[in-house]
Structure formats: C-alpha cells, structure tokens
Amino acid sequence: MIFEESTDVILKVDSLRTYYKTKRGSVKAVDDVSLFVDRAKVLGVAGESGCGKSTLVSTIFRVLPRNAQVVSGEVKFKGQDILSMDLKTFRKTIVWKDIAYIPQASMDVLDPVYKVKDQMMETIMEHEDVSKAEAMERIYKALESVGVPPEKADMFPHELSGGQRQRVVIAMALLLNPSMVVSDEATTALDVITQAKILKMMKDLQESRKFSMMFVTHDLALLANISDSVLIMYAGKVVEFGDVEKIFRNPLHPYTRALIDAIPDLRLRKKKKLVSVPGYPPDLENPPKGCRFAPRCPIAMPICREKEPELTKVEGFHYVACHAVSRK
Amino acid sequence: MIETQNLKVYFKSRDVVVKAVDGVNIKIKEKEIVGLVGESGSGKTTLGRTILNLQRPTAGKVLWNGKDVSKLKGKEEKEFRRQNQIIFQNPYEAVDIRMKVYDIIAEGIRVHKLAKNEKEEREMVMNALREVGLTPEEEYANSLPNQLSGGQLQRVAIARALVLDPSFIVADEPVSMLDMSIRAGILDIFQKLKEEKGKSVLMITHDISTIGYIASNIYVMYQGKVIESGPTDEVLDHPLHPYTKALISAVPLPDPSGRSTLFSTEVREEVEPYNGKGCRYYPRCPFAMNVCKEKEPELTGESNDHYVACFLY
C-alpha cells in the first residue's frame, strides 16, 4: 500500500502477513498490515489483547518463534529490505545499533544470571569499539536517565522491581544511540510520573537526534499525548490509521470509537461507568468472513458479513477499513 | 481480615541495604477492595508478597484473622495457602512455560484437592478460562504459554488464582497488559467477587484512573513507606501529600491537544540527594520546608480516615 502522507520515511511495512502454524491450521496473527513511520516521528499502535501487535514487532526484529512464518509482504528500514537480509548481518549491524527493541517480556533481553551492568556492558562491547571505562560511564548515565538508582547496576534482574527491570531494558535500548526504537508495552509497570519522565527524555531525543519511535501500548490516553500518528489493529488487521488529531477527534471505525469511549476518566468516575466492548475477539484460525469486527459491531450491515472492508483513505492522513464509512 | 503491623522488609544485597518496606501498617477488611499505588520501586510487590508469607519480614508482622502468618503450621498453613492467592506482576515469570494452560490452572486444584474427579476438574478449569474471556476455552486450555499474547497470559494467571476460590487475593498489576475493553471486564470480575461472594482484594496498580472505580480505600507508597491513605474519594478528590497530588495530575488525558502538558506536570528532578533523615520526598518536593530535611513526618489522621505523612498538615 502506498501512503502519500509519508514524507521522510524510516520504517515501512508493506502488506505483511505473519501466520503461526498450529496442529489445526494457521493463526493469522498479522494479516495484511501496512504502515509507515517517518523520521523524528512517533507512531502509536493499539488494539485488543491478542490482535497481533507483538507478532508485528517480532516480525520486524526477526525474533519470531519457530512455528511462525512470514507469508508475504516486506519490511523496509531506511530503504533496506530487512526481512531478506542475512540474519547475522542484520543482528550485528542493525538491531540495537540502528533500531532498538524493547520487548513485552523484559526477560527476552535480560539474562537472569548476569548483573545489570554486565549485560549492558556486553551490549556496548558487541557493537562498538570503546574502552570499558567509557562504556561504564555511559551505562550509569543511561540508568540515571530512566531513574534507576546507580546501585542497581550491581544487582541481578530478580533483585529489581518490575518497573526497574523495564527501565533497565529501556536504558539498554538507548545505549547505542539508535535512530529508532520500537517499544512493546515498555511502560506498563511504571507509575505515571516515572513514565512521564522517561517519555520526556525520549521526546527530547526525538527532537535533538531526529529519533523515531513505534510505541505499542494499551494506554490510549498515553498515545494521544505522545504520538504523531496512530494505528489501531483488530484481529490481525489494521482497522484505522492516521494523524493523531484525526483519530482522537474523529474516530471512524466502530472499534476505535469503542476503545476511546472505554478510556476511564478520573474526574468523571462517579458519573461514567467503565465500559467494555461486548463479545469476544474472533478466533484467528477461523476468522469470520467479511469484516472481522462484524460479530461485535453495533452498526454492522449485511455487507459486513460478506465482504472484507479495505483500508481506504477518508480525508488527509486518515485511513479506515469499515463499510459504514465508505458508504457515506 | 488481613493486617500488617509495622512491617519491615530489608534486602541486603552485597554491601547495600534496600529498605523495600519500612514500617507499613495496612488493613484489608472482609468484602473490601483496597488499592495500593505508588512509585515504581516503592515496595508494593514486596509488601504483597510478604502479606502472603512468600517473603520473610525483617521486623513487624502480618496478621490473618488475628494470627501471625509466619507462625502458621500444618493444616492451618495449608488453608492459608489456599484461601489467599497472588496474581504475580509479570505473567511471563509467573507461569511454567513448559506446562499447558490447562495444567497451569489445574495445578492448584490438584494440590488442594478441590475437585472430586477429573470431570469436575475439567469443568472448573474451563469455567475459569471462560470467565477471563479466553474463548474458545478448549483451545486455550491446550496452548503453551509461548503461544499466547501478553494479555492472554496475564488472564491465565488471573484464572489460576480465581479457580481456587480464595477469600483474599493480592493482585499485582493484574490488568497492565489489557486494553480497556477487556480490562473493564476483568475489573468487573473482581467487583463481583467482592459483592456477591464477599471476597477481598489488595489491588496493586499504577493505573489510578481505574482503581478509582473499584477500590474503597487507597494506600499510596513512596520509598518503602505509606505516605497517604484513606477512602478512595477522599484521596482522589482531595489528595494531600505533594507526591499523591503529582501522581494524580500526571495521569494523561486522552486528548492530543494536551500533548505538551503530559510533560509539563510536576516531574521535578531531585535537587539534592536524600540526606537520610528527613522526609523521603523532600528532594523532589516543590513545597519542602526546613523541617522536612530534619526529620521524617509520621502518618497522621487529617479527617475521616484520611491519613497523610507530610509536615504541611
């Protein structure tokens, strides 16, 4: 898919399909996903639990489990097709150095038998030719920037709190001055003040170094505050993609609207009830025919159960996949 | 039903002593959901683990219906283990990744011999999966943890605790990986447990906006201490401690036009290192006075059960 709105692209995902093989068939976790991230911009990604966000991220970093398969599509980072690159070269020259990764499970990065500082040291030494002293200095600086007390550098991952561990991984991701960071629920265990502090630091980097981010989170309120563009996924598909202002001011897909309506409001908690979207997400091995949201959609029409809606441009940088919208 | 008395948990790690929990008194009554919020690293998980006797206190004690939990033996200890469950903060570390989801959930049923036969066990497991929204449940039951998404795994951890029908649950960030549409459903389960079955929950969370909906009381921790506590409405509508105020004002609003405000909230850097004797918050507190550097404020009652540890009051 071609997005005319992209002006200075750093990451581009085109018609990507990643499926998991199971005994019974295949789980279509990422099913025809296209997106772009421009330089010095932040893309926020949200969607229901299990809709394929982590699969998308793992595909980009080529850390998929064995039963997963990239069925079609491509991922380009700075113009290079990173899925077909030699895996060793990709790991050595691109991952961490140029595009860093904060996975949802911090233990994917933190080895329990190494002290925090030793892991960080290794990351630096593997990729750069610097003295140990210099590296050490950088490690302490990085930990400070995420608010982890210096004495924790000498500890093992299990001696840290959940949020401290997450912050160590964030610090590691920024250690080699990458031009882009992809974060998968990296701030889920942080209080809002610590979170704001870290995001501010990342925002500063973004401006000073033309640094880009792809930020996967369930916290839509947070996305509203840090993103330039927002991508909403549902059951392996992109259902809405566009400029942050457009998505929040004029959400078009019924699922996006439901998500935004469900955001709790501290000030209104006595008046507004917590709402959930009724029904369950579909089985990704046998997704429903037509629109995957149709079984839960309050405004579904007969065509929704027959034909899959395509991601179509509405107006400006705003795309949506919904028959009800394209009708208008 | 659960109460801590001047609870202290210190960790000695090489030559540093970390005062993870430093003199905490909290109380959870029957049929009550209590929220525990606070800074990352302030000791919330440690407190939760110690309450459930999974961590030895350095000093002080935890009382379960009046009995010291560290002194329970035999049958009583077993009963304590079944009636009090924890949902661990990180679902990736909480489950054995070689076990099928079915066995992860059934394990506790077997340990405590809660099912008469296999059929009953199966029913219990399937019900629990359905309850947390993991349907088709047969399919999830047969999955391995690494075939699940983060939020799905988190719900497995919740199901595992619920299936034992505990009377008290420590839920450590139980919904952190769930989007709002599912989160509301899970919080509803806790709400129902309380209302219909009279259960109690200590809910540790960083998500103040949702805790406001379900907790009746809130404790706020900062560096090992409770710095404010009281009924939810009191604490959220009239926060007293400068840290609590900052915490509430830093909750992001779902409005892109406020994009700059998230970062302009009082995210104050420490102006000086903590001197070891004053209020632990003074290095970051915009209202710090001389007395704040000299001694530590104690938790004192302000009005109707609303307590704060701050010299401003």
Ligand SMILES: Nc1ncnc2c1ncn2[C@@H]1O[C@H](COP(=O)(O)OP(=O)(O)OP(=O)(O)O)[C@@H](O)[C@H]1O
């Ligand atoms: N190894 C695997 N084998 C089979 N199915 C898998 C595997 N890994 C993930 N899945 C399934 O693929 C779907 C997408 O998973 P993914 O982890 O990408 O979701 P997610 O959007 O990141 O969800 P969450 O927000 O809960 O982390 C889920 O339904 C999950 O059950």
Ligand SMILES: Nc1ncnc2c1ncn2[C@@H]1O[C@H](COP(=O)(O)OP(=O)(O)OP(=O)(O)O)[C@@H](O)[C@H]1O
């Ligand atoms: N086993 C341990 N050994 C040494 N220090 C520990 C250990 N467990 C926890 N700590 C320290 O105790 C403090 C409190 O940790 P705890 O996990 O209770 O925090 P928390 O409030 O749950 O934080 P988070 O919100 O980040 O999960 C932290 O500084 C942590 O590093």
Ligand code: SF4
């Ligand atoms: S396409 Fe139809 S079913 Fe799908 S979201 Fe739009 S209206 Fe609902």
Ligand SMILES: [Mg+2]
């Ligand atoms: Mg995920």
Ligand SMILES: [Mg+2]
């Ligand atoms: Mg914790």
